[in-house]
Amino acid sequence: MKFYDCLMAPSPRRVRMFMAEKGIQIESVLIDLGVGEHLKSPFIELNPKASVPVLLLDNGTMLNESMAISVYLDSVFPDKNLTGIDPIERAVIAIAQHDMDFNGFQAIAECLRNSARGFIGRALVGPIGYNQIPDLAERGRSRIKLFFKDLNERLAKSEYVAGDRFTVADITAYVSLEFARIVKEKPSEDAQHLQRWRNAVALRNCSKV
Amino acid sequence: MKFYDCLMAPSPRRVRMFMAEKGIQIESVLIDLGVGEHLKSPFIELNPKASVPVLLLDNGTMLNESMAISVYLDSVFPDKNLTGIDPIERAVIAIAQHDMDFNGFQAIAECLRNSARGFIGRALVGPIGYNQIPDLAERGRSRIKLFFKDLNERLAKSEYVAGDRFTVADITAYVSLEFARIVKEKPSEDAQHLQRWRNAVALRNCSKV
Numbered sequence: 531m532k533f534y535d536c537l538m539a540p541s542p543r544r545v546r547m548f549m550a551e552k553g554i555q556i557e558s559v560l561i562d563l564g565v566g567e568h569l570k571s572p573f574i575e576l577n578p579k580a581s582v583p584v585l586l587l588d589n590g591t592m593l594n595e596s597m598a599i600s601v602y603l604d605s606v607f608p609d610k611n612l613t614g615i616d617p618i619e620r621a622v623i624a625i626a627q628h629d630m631d632f633n634g635f636q637a638i639a640e641c642l643r644n645s646a647r648g649f650i651g652r653a654l655v656g657p658i659g660y661n662q663i664p665d666l667a668e669r670g671r672s673r674i675k676l677f678f679k680d681l682n683e684r685l686a687k688s689e690y691v692a693g694d695r696f697t698v699a700d701i702t703a704y705v706s707l708e709f710a711r712i713v714k715e716k717p718s719e720d721a722q723h724l725q726r727w728r729n730a731v732a733l734r735n736c737s738k739v
Numbered sequence: 740m741k742f743y744d745c746l747m748a749p750s751p752r753r754v755r756m757f758m759a760e761k762g763i764q765i766e767s768v769l770i771d772l773g774v775g776e777h778l779k780s781p782f783i784e785l786n787p788k789a790s791v792p793v794l795l796l797d798n799g800t801m802l803n804e805s806m807a808i809s810v811y812l813d814s815v816f817p818d819k820n821l822t823g824i825d826p827i828e829r830a831v832i833a834i835a836q837h838d839m840d841f842n843g844f845q846a847i848a849e850c851l852r853n854s855a856r857g858f859i860g861r862a863l864v865g866p867i868g869y870n871q872i873p874d875l876a877e878r879g880r881s882r883i884k885l886f887f888k889d890l891n892e893r894l895a896k897s898e899y900v901a902g903d904r905f906t907v908a909d910i911t912a913y914v915s916l917e918f919a920r921i922v923k924e925k926p927s928e929d930a931q932h933l934q935r936w937r938n939a940v941a942l943r944n945c946s947k948v
Contacts, residue, residue, distance in 0.1 A: 579838075591827055598833040605826035617814035618800055624807040629788075658885065665872045676867065 533558040534573070534584035540635070540709040542583035543739070544596045545603075547701045551736035552610045554603060556585075569657060580657045597627055600698050612698045619693075626692035626699035634677045634706035641670030641713045674710055678717040678724065685723035696734070704731045742767040743782070743793035749844070749918040751792035752948070753805045754812075756910045760945035761819045763812060765794075778866060789866045806836055809907050821907045828902075835901035835908035843886045843915035850879030850922045883919055887926040887933065894932035905943070913940045 533549075533556045535542045549556065561567050561582050568580045577584050577594050585593045585602070593599050604613040614620030643649040644667035653660040681703060684691065691699040707728060710716060717724050731737055742758075742765045744751045758765065770776045770791050777789045786793050786803045794802045794811070802808050813822040823829030852858040853876035862869040890912060893900065900908040916937060919925060926933050940946055 587827065589827070591831060593830050593834060595834045595837050598830045598837070601833065602826050602830040605829070617811050618796065618798070620814070621802050621807045621811040622800065624810070625802060625804045628804050628807070660878060660881075661874075663872060663874045663878065665870075666875055669869060669872065672869075 531556050531588060532586040534561050534577075534582050534586070535559065536561050536563050536568075536582045539563055539582060540705050541581070541596055543708075544698075544701055544705050545583045545585070545599050546739045547705065547736045548600045548603065548612060548698060550739045551612060551696070551701070551734065552603070552607055554607050574657070578657070579655075581655050596702075597624070597631070597698070612696070612701070614697075623692045623697050623699055626697070627702050630681075630691060630699055630702040630706060633673065633680065634703060635709065637670045637673035637677055638706060638709050638713060638715075639670075641667050641674060641715075644670065645713070671713065671715065674713070674715045677706070678715075678721060682717065682721040682724040685727045690727065696731075700727075700731060701736075704728070704737060740765050740797060741795040743770050743786070743791050743795070744768065745770050745772050745777075745791045748772055748791060749914050750790070750805055752917075753907075753910055753914050754792045754794070754808050755948045756914065756945045757809045757812065757821060757907060759948045760821060760905070760910070760943065761812070761816055763816050783866070787866070788864075790864050805911075806833070806840070806907070821905070821910070823906075832901045832906045832908055835906070836911050839890075839900060839908055839911040839915060842882065842889065843912060844918065846879045846882035846886055847915060847918050847922060847924070848879075850876050850883060850924075853879065854922070880922065880924065883922070883924045886915070887924075887930060891926065891930035891933040894936045899936065905940070909936075909940060910945075913937070913946060 533545070535546065535558045537560065561573055563582070567573055568582060574580055576586070576592060579594050581594055583594075583596060583599060585599045587593065593602060601613050604611055614623045643653045644662045644664065650662060651659045653662045681691075688694060690696050691703050707717065719725065742754070744755065744767045746769065770782055772791070776782055777791060783789055785795070785801060788803050790803055792803075792805060792808060794808045796802070802811060810822050813820055823832045852862045853871045853873065859871060860868045862871045890900075897903060899905050900912050916926065928934065
């Protein structure tokens with residue numbers, strides 16, 4: 531297997547944290563998004579979506595979506611499960627992860643890509659050049675604030691995002707919080723449940739990658 | 740189990756088609772989105788996200804995301820699998836489904852919700868009232884056209900969306916095509932691979948629900 535990674539981008543970090551938590555080591559190839567390596571040959575032929583992360587399997591199958599890669603890795607390396615061990619837990623964790631992605635990660639990306647100078651003409655991931663929409667950046671910013679509030683309320687009810695243990699949903703939420711710094715948004719110090727959880731995740735070795 | 744459904748909305752239709760293809764029958768409860776039943780008690784307490792479909796399990800667990808519901812149903816009713824039978828196939832189908840959802844279903848929703856009079860102040864699913872963004876409706880429309888083009892190219896390479904058999908990715912793509920009618924977008928008659936596949940899916944009993 532080969533893992534196509536980029537140290538400056540938040541999406542591949544989700545899979546890097548996932549592998550670090552499980553203790554999986556896979557040969558990695560760094561793609562330099564800064565010089566547009568993802569938009570050029572040979573990477574664009576491997577992944578026409580022009581996104582990282584990518585996991586290339588030994589049989590040639592190319593996987594280019596974080597959650598699908600995570601579920602795959604949990605199936606083939608079952609120790610320290612992070613995506614659920616029975617059908618109900620798998621569904622609950624998948625939905626929590628989806629919520630963290632849609633309400634957190636995607637809201638931050640929406641805000642950043644529709645406002646930062648570096649993303650002019652590249653407001654959506656992929657090879658198509660979409661123009662920035664300033665109103666969408668503002669909507670993204672409102673959604674980030676709501677994400678922090680909802681996350682604090684969620685963590686008032688359970689120790690971790692998807693229940694009483696650390697899972698892939700915590701990884702997506704934690705990477706989203708770190709990613710939000712780029713648009714200068716951070717949760718209030720008064721969000722005590724969120725801060726308790728954030729401090730706990732920051733102590734795990736996987737958060738260092 | 741109870742399935743919370745709405746016959747006029749495209750999202751629950753994805754799960755309805757999934758259950759019809761597998762021959763699963765579950766007691767259903769109709770939620771009238773037209774009168775805002777999803778935003779009121781008792782539904783809003785069951786699902787604070789205010790979305791359908793919802794699958795309520797016998798142990799009280801509430802599942803409110805189409806793909807997670809589909810994967811759960813495939814686990815507990817394994818006959819006529821639609822989400823993959825081994826780790827690689829599960830990942831490939833999950834990614835194809837994700838692409839159909841993000842590039843098709845979500846693009847159509849983006850176009851509709853940011854332009855139709857009925858969605859003024861409700862540009863995103865859920866209880867929060869977001870204003871419409873006209874530029875986002877236009878971007879959605881461009882993305883729909885690209886979705887049709889990409890889907891035709893994908894179906895030139897394989898019989899079905901995720902490979903050589905009918906899966907949940909075909910259901911998401913088919914429901915998206917039907918959903919696109921509401922914003923008056925349809926694939927060209929010249930998109931021969933797409934039309935061949937669409938005619939084949941339209942012959943399946945599950946497409947009637």
